[in-house]
Amino acid sequence: MAKINSHYKDVSEGYFFLETTKRAKAFTDSHPGVELLKLGIGNTTEPIVPAVLEGLKRGVEKLGSAETYTGYGDEQGDTRLRGAIAEWYAGRKVSVEPAEVFVSDGAKPDCANISSIFSDESVVAIGDPVYPVYRDSNIIAGKRVVYMPALEENGFIPEPPREPRQGRGEHVDLIFLCSPNNPTGTVITREQLKTFVEYALEHKAIIVFDAAYSEYIRDAALPKSIYEIEGAKQCAIEIQSLSKAAGFTGVRLGWTIVPKELVAEDASTGTLNQMWNRRQTTMFNGASNIAQEGGLAVLSPEGQRQTHEQIDYYMENARIIREGLTKAGYTVFGGVHAPYIWLKCPSGLTSWQFFDQLLEKAHVIATPGSGFGDRGEGYMRVSAYGHRENIERAVRSISENMRV
Numbered sequence: 001m002a003k004i005n006s007h008y009k010d011v012s013e014g015y016f017f018l019e020t021t022k023r024a025k026a027f028t029d030s031h032p033g034v035e036l037l038k039l040g041i042g043n044t045t046e047p048i049v050p051a052v053l054e055g056l057k058r059g060v061e062k063l064g065s066a067e068t069y070t071g072y073g074d075e076q077g078d079t080r081l082r083g084a085i086a087e088w089y090a091g092r093k094v095s096v097e098p099a100e101v102f103v104s105d106g107a108k109p110d111c112a113n114i115s116s117i118f119s120d121e122s123v124v125a126i127g128d129p130v131y132p133v134y135r136d137s138n139i140i141a142g143k144r145v146v147y148m149p150a151l152e153e154n155g156f157i158p159e160p161p162r163e164p165r166q167g168r169g170e171h172v173d174l175i176f177l178c179s180p181n182n183p184t185g186t187v188i189t190r191e192q193l194k195t196f197v198e199y200a201l202e203h204k205a206i207i208v209f210d211a212a213y214s215e216y217i218r219d220a221a222l223p224k225s226i227y228e229i230e231g232a233k234q235c236a237i238e239i240q241s242l243s244k245a246a247g248f249t250g251v252r253l254g255w256t257i258v259p260k261e262l263v264a265e266d267a268s269t270g271t272l273n274q275m276w277n278r279r280q281t282t283m284f285n286g287a288s289n290i291a292q293e294g295g296l297a298v299l300s301p302e303g304q305r306q307t308h309e310q311i312d313y314y315m316e317n318a319r320i321i322r323e324g325l326t327k328a329g330y331t332v333f334g335g336v337h338a339p340y341i342w343l344k345c346p347s348g349l350t351s352w353q354f355f356d357q358l359l360e361k362a363h364v365i366a367t368p369g370s371g372f373g374d375r376g377e378g379y380m381r382v383s384a385y386g387h388r389e390n391i392e393r394a395v396r397s398i399s400e401n402m403r404v
């Protein structure tokens with residue numbers, strides 16, 4: 001008789017985000033004609049830039065001619081794209097070989113699937129609060145998850161796990177880091193990242209570094225890639241995405257770097273790279289050839305110029321939100337090198353209490369911080385994705401209709 005994976009019982013049924021939609025719908029049903037201003041969803045809103053659109057069109061046109069048509073490609077990605085990604089890293093003084101690049105259909109599947117190459121006994125450390133995919137995917141896989149608190153006291157940047165011999169905590173095997181961070185909008189510094197790399201090297205742990213928002217970093221002193229830290233290629237996997245860097249949320253393209261130098265307690269150099277290769281060639285059939293042609297255009301000099309200009313647009317939205325909310329008397333964090341602003345709910349309100357007030361008084365939707373982990377309670381994530389006019393209206397509405 002078939003039996004289900006009982007770990008699914010240990011994760012919620014996506015209740016949280018459904019609940020925000022449910023409450024918003026109940027409000028609009030009882031207030032017909034009221035328009036809600038959305039600062040909640042982390043979804044891109046601006047059209048794909050011309051240089052990248054040309055790349056995508058080229059991808060489509062190639063399919064229409066027998067000379068240029070392609071069917072299945074290499075599961076690891078188009079050779080030209082893997083080379084272009086390696087060169088993109090070289091431009092940042094980071095050395096990556098094309099054979100270490102695995103092109104994917106986005107960061108989310110890779111964040112969820114990567115732990116399949118590690119033992120079921122692995123203890124996995126994740127930030128709290130953080131992008132919920134790390135937590136839920138590891139719980140579904142039956143791994144034990146422990147939390148690294150990201151609090152106001154530590155600037156919302158978690159500290160490396162403490163070893164039992166240090167008096168508390170426990171040894172961990174895998175560490176998921178996300179910088180710039182979703183949801184807190186904060187960025188790890190080079191020195192802070194170095195402490196994680198040192199921990200991983202000392203304890204033969206592996207870091208999974210999610211750099212999906214690296215292109216929002218505006219300060220050259222902040223690390224965009226974990227491989228900017230010496231020794232990281234022996235202990236870190238990096239996951240990237242063009243979703244937020246180029247508006248590919250619907251197009252779908254990303255990549256994962258599994259260095260050949262990467263080692264585990266029972267795996268010498270090259271083994272983990274080969275295992276991820278085995279996993280991808282068995283369970284993934286390659287990213288869309290159209291999307292990959294678009295990806296090549298994103299990485300071209302003109303594509304980089306235009307996509308960075310678009311990111312500047314979202315970052316101007318972030319500035320408007322940050323400054324507007326601060327002026328209105330709120331305490332906010334993040335939003336300087338990331339498209340998310342982390343707002344502290346006033347007067348000790350819970351995330352859901354403040355969600356309801358924002359909805360009822362300002363007609364604004366934001367995301368309750370408690371959905372990203374227990375330590376997100378008492379905060380809201382405010383997203384800078386949106387058309388400028390809507391962002392300005394939402395900030396004005398909060399300032400005029402809410403009292404701190």
Ligand SMILES: Cc1ncc(COP(=O)(O)O)c(C=O)c1O
Pocket residue numbers: 042105106107108109111131178182210212240241242243249253254
């Ligand atoms: C931290 C983080 N990683 C990964 C993703 C998903 O990226 P993709 O669209 O490439 O699957 C998101 C999307 O919101 C994210 O916030």
